[in-house]
Amino acid sequence: MSDTADRVLNEALDRAAGALKAAKSVAVLTGAGVSAESGVPTFRASDGLWEGHRIEDVATPTGFRKDPGLVWKFYNARRANVRTVRPNPGHLALVKLEQRWGDKFTLVTQNVDGLHRFAGSKKVLEIHGSLYRTRCTGCKKIEDRGLLDLGDLPACPTCTAMLRPDIVWFHEALPEGVWEAAMFAAHEADVLLVAGTSAVVYPAASLIPIAKGDRSLKPVPGTVIEFNLTQTEASSQADICVFGPSGQTLPRLCE
Ligand code: BV8
Numbered sequence: 001m002s003d004t005a006d007r008v009l010n011e012a013l014d015r016a017a018g019a020l021k022a023a024k025s026v027a028v029l030t031g032a033g034v035s036a037e038s039g040v041p042t043f044r045a046s047d048g049l050w051e052g053h054r055i056e057d058v059a060t061p062t063g064f065r066k067d068p069g070l071v072w073k074f075y076n077a078r079r080a081n082v083r084t085v086r087p088n089p090g091h092l093a094l095v096k097l098e099q100r101w102g103d104k105f106t107l108v109t110q111n112v113d114g115l116h117r118f119a120g121s122k123k124v125l126e127i128h129g130s131l132y133r134t135r136c137t138g139c140k141k142i143e144d145r146g147l148l149d150l151g152d153l154p155a156c157p158t159c160t161a162m163l164r165p166d167i168v169w170f171h172e173a174l175p176e177g178v179w180e181a182a183m184f185a186a187h188e189a190d191v192l193l194v195a196g197t198s199a200v201v202y203p204a205a206s207l208i209p210i211a212k213g214d215r216s217l218k219p220v221p222g223t224v225i226e227f228n229l230t231q232t233e234a235s236s237q238a239d240i241c242v243f244g245p246s247g248q249t250l251p252r253l254c255e
């Protein structure tokens with residue numbers, strides 16, 4: 001990395017460490033980028049997950065109704081990929097930060113790969129669901145099924161109706177309670193770390209203005225610190241932007 005880039009990075013990290021030092025409560029919003037260095041493909045990069053599959057076909061209720069076999073093929077492939085990956089130093093750094101702030105630390109993730117839990121994070125709000133869980137289209141039972149291949153049309157062991165991944169698809173509401181907890185954490189946060197997300201998906205991305213107090217009475221606006229490789233929709237709202245791979249930049253906060 002050039003001297004200038006190095007200096008800019010170190011300055012941003014010093015400012016981020018300073019903001020964190022003064023913070024009584026911290027919230028984090030992560031996206032696919034924090035799992036990229038573990039080998040989990042992101043969504044909107046050139047080799048993104050959506051390549052070869054239109055969102056409508058694999059990540060909407062209509063797509064599932066139309067061709068549940070295709071949707072299960074897509075999700076079984078992602079479950080197979082996640083079986084082979086491990087948390088990276090970015091996930092582990094967030095575990096350390098949680099240990100420092102205890103119950104004043106809330107990790108909100110858009111990721112469904114379970115890597116934050118695998119790394120040891122305790123309080124993880126999975127606002128888009130989880131690859132590990134299935135939900136029955138009949139009796140609505142939600143079960144943790146691990147990552148085994150469930151075949152292309154798995155049936156509910158209780159009522160034999162078709163199972164679906166317990167994932168929030170587009171045009172679906174986020175899980176009751178989980179989303180409210182995420183909004184509360186962002187509202188209460190003195191610092192919101194936004195790591196590895198393009199910040200284009202809503203309502204997840206609205207945690208950023210909520211943390212800043214843009215739309216509600218928040219005594220002191222929260223400080224938003226972005227960790228990404230490049231500029232995103234979050235960058236213009238961030239107080240500090242730390243550009244670099246999160247597997248290298250997040251651990252610097254724990255030094
Ligand atoms: C809903 C599950 C209503 C699938 C996903 C305004 C308000 C509310 C809704 C909307 C709105 N505007 C539009 C909408 C509709 C829609 C939406 O947001 N559309 C977008 C595309 C415009 N939202 C919805 O439909 C939501 N539901 O609104 O319901 C409702 C309400 C009540 C009752 C009924 C209905 C549901 C959204 C959830 C969709 N499901 N996932 C699955 O995972 O299989 S979203 C999907 O995108 C993933 O969850 C993913 O996590 C998420 C966001 O993507 P990112 O994580 O950011 O990944 P991406 O590839 O985009 O970016 C990666 C970033 O990492 C990049 O910036 C890259 O630079 C960076 N990076 C890469 N490597 C590294 C790195 N950074 C650091 N280090 C690295 N090494």
Ligand code: ZN
Pocket residue numbers: 136137138139140141156157158159160161
């Ligand atoms: Zn059932």
